[in-house]
Amino acid sequence: MSAALGDGMAVSTGIVTHSYFPGAAMSGQGIPFQFLDAEDILVSVIGDEDLLIAGTDFVITGDGRTKAGVIRTLRAFEDDEEILLLRSTAMKQEAVTDPFKPLPAEVMGRELDRRALIEQELGEQLGRALTLPLTDDVTGKIPVPLPDRTWGFVDVPEGGVAETKITFTAGPGQTVFYLGTESELPVKVKRNGAEQIDAAFGVAGPFLTLVNCNEGDIVEATFAERTILPGVSPSKVMGVASHIPSDPATMTLLDMVSLTAHIEQWRGIDLTGVEDCTAQFQKALDEATAAGRTLLIPAGKIRLTAPIDLPDGSVLCGMSGAYQAGSKTAITTLYFDHEGDGLISADPSGSQSVIGIGFLRNQPEPGPGWAPNDHGFDIMVTGDTDFFGDDLLFINSSRGISFSNGGGRHILTNIRGQPFIVGIDLEYSADVTRLSMIHFWDFWSNSVHVYNWMLANATAIWSKRNDNADMFSLFSIFYRHGFRIGNWAGGGAGTTKRLRVFGFGADACGSAVTVDDDANGCTAEFHGLYGHGNDSIVTDGSLIDVNGTNGDLRIYGKTDLSNAHHNAVRLVGTGQSVTINDLSVNGFNLANGGHAALWVDPAAYGLTLRGEKSIAGGLYGAARFAGGGKVRGIWIAYMPTISAGGGSLSTPSASNVQYLIEDNLCRIKGEATPGPGGSGDVRTTLPQPCSATGNRIGIIKTTTGAKSGTIQPLASSSLAVMNLYDGSYPGDAGTIYFDLEYEING
Structure with missing residues (x-):
């Protein structure tokens, strides 16, 4: 170049x-x-x-x-x-x-x-990096990094017990053996044909240094027997390097490369998911935690028949929670073969981390009338504890993870799965709650029988008592409730306060966001919301369904709602306020029940729409608005009453009158045309869209100019009345124009 x-x-x-x-x-x-x-x-x-x-x-x-x-x-x-x-x-x-x-x-x-x-x-x-030859003749062999930065290979029988033996020529620096995560593994070494005694070695952690090894010496090393299944990763086993720094603890990746292999036995624990390993696994976790070490769990499936207690300071780290479709497991899987909670964190003030693990339960095969086995949570956090979860897969859990009794720092990221009753249950998470990259998908089954049950019962994320929670990039599909806000019933009332969600999508759902009846005073913000009802399975959900009392729900950014079986937005809670920015509704009343796009109860504070608004796709003649409550920020059509004050009108009247509520003002504009003919004066009455509290300001006039009527305040049910022509009705009364505003309650 x-x-x-x-x-x-x-x-x-x-x-x-x-x-x-x-x-x-x-x-x-x-x-x-x-x-x-x-x-x-x-x-x-x-x-x-x-x-x-x-x-x-x-x-x-x-x-x-x-x-x-x-x-x-x-x-x-x-x-x-x-x-x-x-x-x-x-x-x-x-x-x-x-x-x-x-x-x-x-x-x-x-x-x-x-x-x-x-x-x-x-x-x-x-050019100086280690390379691994990719040829057919290495099948069934384990690659071993050699000091000259090339690879040797060791024959291993399929599923058998093997010794790992390598031979190499020593380089000019020290020769160091890396014993992997299990530093107690013995190693036999010959130098120039002579077996080396213990005194020839120096030990530094997992590194074993061969002393007095000169450049050009022929070194033969035999590692301990172990059961190995070749060709599958990933547990660290062993390695060897030369040309290294004088202190093995300073070795870098270029100095040392570790091997990977799948093992069927680990610390006496069966990794095939057949044997009950509850006691062995609990013992391994307790010992690692007591020593201040992370429990590194290799690939495989571990069968547990009773709950596992997470001691204070414990860190469980599997190889990966990535889903394997063929076996319907994760790379590292804990198989809970019982109905209780899986992992339990009950320490009153401790800390635990669980990383890179999938969780498997017993569930019936999908079929007509399918319902999941109702078991405990795969992870239950009950104390005032710090908990960190990353790269976790709830494969077929009925209940995923629960924070149920207190404070602490609760952080979840990269969480996936198909929980059937509830995925993440924030029962009581009072201090710091952070969720990110949550993806609940049909990993385990895409059967319509499973979908039927989930769309009638399942909740992806249920937030009850928590304060100042921040959540990022959430998604669910085939859930009755995508995101649900409720009330904590234990120890004292409490609900969700100052919640912020940045990016949430609920696909093929019953409801994207639900506020429960018992939620009193919840406050929440969603920044970017997508809700799409299921195309084929009819549910009874409204995409935004707000019950409860005296709460404030605000949705910013683009709000995209489509395929609502009932309402796109349903607001019925007493004193509840909902504000939505840039609302787009495309499809509502799919269940053919006369459900309007926006349904607001008079007891609610009201629904406020800001920015762009688009409401379309109502089926079976459904209205855009209903319920009689306040909808702010959009013009809504309604009909004034036009009648003959002292005679009759020969034909019905036409009307194009709308009202708009913004803040505490109601504005009315439009026109109405009485029918021609008849006798007597024309009496026009405007019903009040909302109860008036202050003065009415505006005009009502006609095209003929024969006489302009005056606004006459009436009772609370009506805004004004206007008389035209003082008792005479000479044919066409012309068009009546309205343009006025007045103060309203709330």
Whole structure:
């Protein structure tokens, strides 16, 4: 790759390192490769891990772009001390572009030069990396990293017990064996044919160092027997490396590569899901926690027939909670073969973490009338404890995870599954609650019989008593309630306060957001909400269904509601307020029950619509508005009463009158036309869309100009009455125009 624009250089050399012996002369040495800045050159003494310091140990001058750079040492070095120069170009962008000005050629040239140098350096690093040959002749073998950064292979019988043996030539540095996560594994080592005794080894954690091993020695190592199933990852087993730092604890990924293999036995625990391993698993967890270690669980399925207690400070880490469709398990699966809670955190003030695990239960096969087995929660957190969950899969749980009795920091991220009764139950989570990347999908079954049950009963997320919860990127499908707000019944009343949800979608649902009857005073915000009713299975849900009392629900951003079997929005709770921004309704009354798009009860404070509004797709002649409550922010059509004051009207009247409620004002505008003919005066009465509390301001007039009527306040049920023509009715009364506003309650 080359660049030669403006003041740039042609990058042609691939050299990125150079070494020399400066000795005591402190003379200058030419740098044979190109570089942009002196700061991009790392200088060290070979064999010493510390870098030399510019300005103290050396100075670099000259133009590196033309290979005219020079290094000069500023102090004397021993004759056998070799200085190494390594180019490490800073990965940054210096050019700042202006969209309305041309980019100078010299600036573009320097940026291209930088990219070319970085690519050369990355290529040099890749050339030093370990590689694994991908050929058919390695089938059924375990790859073993060797000190020369190549791979050896060990034959392992399928499902059998095997020793792992490797032979290699030692490099110039120390030779260190890595014993993996189980540092007690024995290892037998021969050096040049002679078996090494214990005194020949130094132990540092999981590392075993072979002392007095010289470059060129032939080393043969045999690791302990274990049951191995080749070709499947992922439990760390063992490895070996040379060319390493003097302290094994400082080894990096380039110094040591560990192997992976699937094991059928781990700490005496069966990983096939056949044997009951409850006692062994509890013992392993208790021992690891007492030692301050993470319990690393390999791939496989562990059968547990009783709940597991999570001690204070425990950390369970499986290989992954990723779903495996063929076996309907996760890579690491805890199989709860009982009806109680699975993992129980009951410590009054502790902390626990559960990472990279799937949970499996016993459920009946799908069929007509299907219902799940009702069991405890897979994870039950009952104390004032800190809990962190990541990469968890509730495969076929009836109940996923519950926080049921107090405070603490409760954090869940990357949670997936198909819980059948409730996925996440925030019964009482009072301090810090954070949920992110929640995805409840039909992992276990896509049977219509399972869907039928879920659409009648299941709740994805149920928030009861919690304060200041923040949630991000939530999704559910085939749930009766996507997100549900209720009331905590234990120890004292309480509901959800100051909830914030950023991005929630409920697909093929009964209700996207539900506020329960017993929720008193909940406050919540949703930023971006999508709710889509099920296309084929009829449910009794409204997509936003607000009950309860004296709450405040606000929905910002785009609010997209479609395929509502009943109402798109149903607001019936006494004193409840709902505010929706940019509402789009497409499809409602699918159940053919006369359900309006927006149904607001008079007892509610009201529904406020802001921004863009679109309401369409009502089936079977359903109205857009109903219920008699206040709907603010949108013009709503209604009919004034036009009658003959002292005679008759020969034909019905036409009307195009609307009202709009904004804040505490009601505005009415439009026109009405009495029928022609008849006798007597025309009497027009405007019923009040909302009860008036203040003055009426506005006009009512006719096109004929014969006489303009006056607004006459009436009883609370009507806004005004107008008489025209003083008892005469000479044919067509003309059009009556309305434009007035008045103050309303609430």
